Amino acid sequence: MVDSGRAEHALHELALAEWPPAAEARVISVSFVGPTAExxxxxxxDYEYWMYFTRDDATWVLDHDGNGPS
Incomplete structure (x- = not known):
């Protein structure tokens, strides 16, 4: 079972690490469905961006991302 508070914090860090500070990226939502997180x-x-991660044992791995939900 995923500790959603701890997982959400880890996913915030992973998602934001992909962007330079000049992009002023901020997370607006994190949702979970089984071993997958959006x-x-x-x-x-003003530009929305979606990132999808899959849990592999104790690590979240970026599965796919893009400029719209999938």
């Missing part, structure tokens, strides 16, 4: 960000103040 992280939605706002980049540059």
């Amino acid at each position: 992280v939605v960000l706002v980049v540059n103040g």
Whole structure:
């Protein structure tokens, strides 16, 4: 079972690490479905971006990402 508070914190860090500080990226939501997590960000103040992670043992791995939900 996933500790959602701890997982959410880890996913925030992973998602934001992909963006340079100038992008001013911020996480607006994290949701879980089984071993998969969807992280939605706002980049540059108005651009929404989706990142999908899969849990592999104790690690979250980026599965796919893009400019819309999938």
